[in-house]
Amino acid sequence: MKILKDILYKVAIESVTGSTDIPIHKIDFDSRKIEENDVFIAIRGTLSDGHDYIEKAIQLGAAAIICDTLPGNIEKGITYIQVKDTNSALAFMAANYFDNPSRKLKLVGVTGTNGKTTIASLLFQLFQKAGFKVGLLSTVKIMVDETEYKATHTTPDSITINHYFNEMIEAGVTHCFMEVSSHGIHQKRTEALHFVGGIFTNLSHDHLDYHPTFAEYRDVKKSFFDSLPKTAFALSNIDDKNGTVMLQNTVARKFTYALKTYADFKAQILESQLSGLLLKVNENEVWVKLIGTFNAYNVLAIYGAAVELGMDSFEALRLLSDLESVSGRFQYIISEGNVTAIVDYAHTPDALENVLITIDDIRTKNEQLITVVGCGGNRDKAKRPVMAQIAANLSDKAILTSDNPRNEDPEVILDEMEEGVEAHNYKKLLRITDRKQAIKTACQLAQSNDIILIAGKGHETYQEINGVRHHFDDMETVKEILEQLRK
Numbered sequence: 113m114k115i116l117k118d119i120l121y122k123v124a125i126e127s128v129t130g131s132t133d134i135p136i137h138k139i140d141f142d143s144r145k146i147e148e149n150d151v152f153i154a155i156r157g158t159l160s161d162g163h164d165y166i167e168k169a170i171q172l173g174a175a176a177i178i179c180d181t182l183p184g185n186i187e188k189g190i191t192y193i194q195v196k197d198t199n200s201a202l203a204f205m206a207a208n209y210f211d212n213p214s215r216k217l218k219l220v221g222v223t224g225t226n227g228k229t230t231i232a233s234l235l236f237q238l239f240q241k242a243g244f245k246v247g248l249l250s251t252v253k254i255m256v257d258e259t260e261y262k263a264t265h266t267t268p269d270s271i272t273i274n275h276y277f278n279e280m281i282e283a284g285v286t287h288c289f290m291e292v293s294s295h296g297i298h299q300k301r302t303e304a305l306h307f308v309g310g311i312f313t314n315l316s317h318d319h320l321d322y323h324p325t326f327a328e329y330r331d332v333k334k335s336f337f338d339s340l341p342k343t344a345f346a347l348s349n350i351d352d353k354n355g356t357v358m359l360q361n362t363v364a365r366k367f368t369y370a371l372k373t374y375a376d377f378k379a380q381i382l383e384s385q386l387s388g389l390l391l392k393v394n395e396n397e398v399w400v401k402l403i404g405t406f407n408a409y410n411v412l413a414i415y416g417a418a419v420e421l422g423m424d425s426f427e428a429l430r431l432l433s434d435l436e437s438v439s440g441r442f443q444y445i446i447s448e449g450n451v452t453a454i455v456d457y458a459h460t461p462d463a464l465e466n467v468l469i470t471i472d473d474i475r476t477k478n479e480q481l482i483t484v485v486g487c488g489g490n491r492d493k494a495k496r497p498v499m500a501q502i503a504a505n506l507s508d509k510a511i512l513t514s515d516n517p518r519n520e521d522p523e524v525i526l527d528e529m530e531e532g533v534e535a536h537n538y539k540k541l542l543r544i545t546d547r548k549q550a551i552k553t554a555c556q557l558a559q560s561n562d563i564i565l566i567a568g569k570g571h572e573t574y575q576e577i578n579g580v581r582h583h584f585d586d587m588e589t590v591k592e593i594l595e596q597l598r599k
């Protein structure tokens with residue numbers, strides 16, 4: 113049993129009506145989940161305003177209400193706490209409710225447009241191989257040591273985060289790696305957490321439906337580094353033009369990584385093949401099973417973080433060479449007929465371009481490159497024409513198809529994609545709305561030695577159409593079709 117006043121520590125309170133010396137059951141920001149003696153926190157969302165559900169929460173038994181504006185009707189026996197920012201209050205109250213578990217962990221946050229899942233998941237693998245009990249919060253899954261849970265967000269809400277951290281403490285976990293998304297920072301989901309390190313990957317076009325301008329998107333990412341304590345490390349990719357911006361105002365210990373410029377953690381690509389990369393990391397050579405230049409950056413971020421967390425540098429390199437690629441990130445199969453099919457989560461223009469350039473770099477003969485790609489519905493529309501043009505430009509054949517249409521008309525999404533394709537690329541273009549049919553066509557077109565890239569959905573095991581999630585798995589689908597066609 114918790115007492116309300118004990119979980120208000122660090123919350124910026126503006127006024128209190130009623131007693132804070134009351135026992136509470138749990139805290140929640142969704143009125144539909146409120147039970148007897150709970151605390152309801154009203155959040156202003158993108159679709160609705162939690163303040164509209166205060167009465168509903170009280171009917172269901174809420175003993176206390178956290179809000180930024182007091183309701184007109186104040187009910188007797190209920191405690192109302194007016195705060196400056198309810199998102200921030202939620203973050204601190206969730207951390208306090210679970211006794212600030214992040215302080216008992218070595219918690220590292222990874223932020224940037226692309227590479228977060230790869231880096232966080234591989235750090236998780238690396239520290240497990242080094243013998244530690246480790247935790248992971250990622251787009252693909254949540255791990256509490258060996259136990260796996262389903263992930264719904266890249267960075268979940270504060271209550272979920274602290275709930276899993278608490279599980280981690282109970283399971284004896286010492287290190288945790290988490291993805292920190294721009295939505296997560298902006299909605300203050302990570303505000304009350306204690307990080308021992310932060311990693312910046314890169315910044316390119318994404319989520320401009322949510323963040324009004326690129327500058328705001330960048331500043332949201334930067335605010336994560338501004339909030340790190342001075343004992344933490346801040347590790348940034350300074351080949352990215354925003355890499356130094358991230359370090360500008362942080363009080364944390366600053367470290368850099370780069371392939372092209374001088375940095376604390378530096379690498380040179382000696383060989384790049386489908387089987388992996390041979391890298392010179394600072395002064396030592398290492399083979400890793402990860403593919404493409406962008407993964408050389410990921411390797412550096414992982415190596416730098418491991419060293420800053422106290423791992424011996426040789427041990428870190430030895431363990432790095434053992435790491436397996438992350439589900440849906442440049443995952444490939446080579447069929448009986450020698451067709452290579454690659455499934456990759458590239459769902460931003462930058463990621464798609466990187467993956468296509470990587471494939472082009474490792475092509476040895478004159479293989480054809482066939483790309484199957486779509487763009488998600490109810491998400492950043494500006495990505496659509498750009499991604500289609502990149503696919504058409506850098507492939508021999510581009511098949512535009514559906515990703516997760518969500519609540520949009522898939523044909524409209526495809527029209528918007530097609531608009532970006534320049535006339536000289538039309539002859540390379542096919543448009544097949546049904547994703548399975550699109551993959552099948554790519555397989556039918558592929559000859560021996562050809563490469564098929566299926567981009568955008570990576571590890572996802574569903575396709576969301578009209579709000580309904582149907583089972584769909586790119587890797588499973590392509591394997592099945594290639595076997596049927598005996599290619």
Ligand SMILES: CC(=O)N[C@H]1[C@@H](OP(=O)(O)OP(=O)(O)OC[C@H]2O[C@@H](n3ccc(=O)[nH]c3=O)[C@H](O)[C@@H]2O)O[C@H](CO)[C@@H](O)[C@@H]1O[C@H](C)C(=O)N[C@@H](C)C(=O)N[C@H](CCC(=O)O)C(=O)O
Pocket residue numbers: 141142143144154155156157158159160161162163165264265266267268269293294295296
């Ligand atoms: C745009 C966005 O971030 N939305 C998140 C947000 O929902 P919202 O703002 O739409 O909430 P809302 O429906 O308007 O409701 C406002 C408040 O009223 C409450 N409410 C609502 C109805 C009711 O009957 N009673 C009630 O109390 C809601 O619980 C909420 O607290 O707050 C919810 C609770 O935390 C999140 O689940 C939800 O994530 C949605 C599902 C989502 O899709 N988010 C994506 C865009 C996201 O966060 N993505 C990033 C990754 C991005 C990346 O790739 O970098 C992530 O970290 O996952």
Ligand SMILES: Nc1ncnc2c1ncn2[C@@H]1O[C@H](COP(=O)(O)OP(=O)(O)OP(=O)(O)O)[C@@H](O)[C@H]1O
Pocket residue numbers: 224225226227228229230231251266291293313314406407409410440441442456457458459462463464466467570
């Ligand atoms: N360091 C990198 N730089 C650029 N592109 C990358 C990098 N790492 C991975 N990618 C590409 O971006 C895709 C997504 O990678 P990953 O899932 O690691 O990113 P993420 O930041 O977690 O994405 P999300 O925001 O969706 O969670 C990969 O499938 C790959 O194509």
Ligand SMILES: N[C@H](CCC[C@H](N)C(=O)O)C(=O)O
Pocket residue numbers: 266459487488489491515516568569572
């Ligand atoms: N984290 C990304 C995932 C996009 C994945 C893509 N398959 C889609 O559905 O648009 C987002 O929320 O924008």
Ligand SMILES: [Mg+2]
Pocket residue numbers: 228229230250251252266291
């Ligand atoms: Mg991710």
